[in-house]
Amino acid sequence: MSIQAGKEAVRETSAAYAVDRESEKTPGRMTFEEFLAWGDEDTWAEWVDGEVVVLTPAGVKHQQIARFLGDLLGNFVLMRQLGEVIPAPFTIKLPAPQERGREPDIVFISRERLHRLKPTYFDGAPDLVVEITSPESFARDRGEKYVEYEAAGVKEYWLIDPDRQQAEFYRLGEEERYRLHTAGAGGVYHSEVIPGLRLKTAWLWQDPPPAGVEALREMGVI
Structure with missing residues (x-):
């Protein structure tokens, strides 16, 4: 793989990771049961009127x-x-x-x-x-x-x-x-x-x- 191709691959991977992280922060509307399934024991978030509110550290x-x-x-x-x-x-x-x-x-x-x-x-x-x-x-x-x-x-x-x-x-x-x-x-x-x-x-x-x-x-x- 060329250096330029390597840089492109890194950029694509970084962009995909950023999208994934953004979707984790703002997953959209969900039921309470979906909220429980979405999070885990390390998740700091609240469920308000069907929306997820991610809490700051x-x-x-x-x-x-x-x-x-x-x-x-x-x-x-x-x-x-x-x-x-x-x-x-x-x-x-x-x-x-x-x-x-x-x-x-x-x-x-x-x-x-x-x-x-x-x-x-x-x-x-x-x-x-x-x-x-x-x-x-x-x-x-x-x-x-x-x-x-x-x-x-x-x-x-x-x-x-x-x-x-x-x-x-x-x-x-x-x-x-x-x-x-x-x-x-x-x-x-x-x-x-x-x-x-x-x-x-x-x-x-x-x-x-x-x-x-x-x-x-x-x-x-x-």
Whole structure:
């Protein structure tokens, strides 16, 4: 093969690869079942009104907080046999009439609702959803998802903002509307849906956050 022919082959291969990658990013309209089949365990995407929304990669601080909370909540729930804590990427299919397949950073599903946990998604509203904001997701997490989770009946919604070092904790009230609950004395938040869990918000802003087991020890759990 000549050098020129080789260059042409490389260009054709590169062009075909670019088309393939673009089709992966924007696969077009599909059903929820097609969305599940299209993605895999490494896919970071959501399903909104029949369209696929590919999520941008997370930053270091986002991942540090996600790892800490996943470790803390996961171990606490496991020790007390309260249910399941599942980190992203994992899809939740919000109940009708919403056509949404969201991928929160962390979800907690109580033992009483584990029957709705499917092999590749959760069918319904988790008891707790945690979203850690980024510049790209800030408006979506505070706007669209806030409204969706409230309407779906997610009992607690934690909104963690690493840039502002701000943690907001929302709980569904009797009128099925979110009400903001702040951390109490010492900057400690007491969860309602995970009985006995205490989260010191200062842990979130440490660089890096402590290990989950250290936080549990400080709480006096272990």
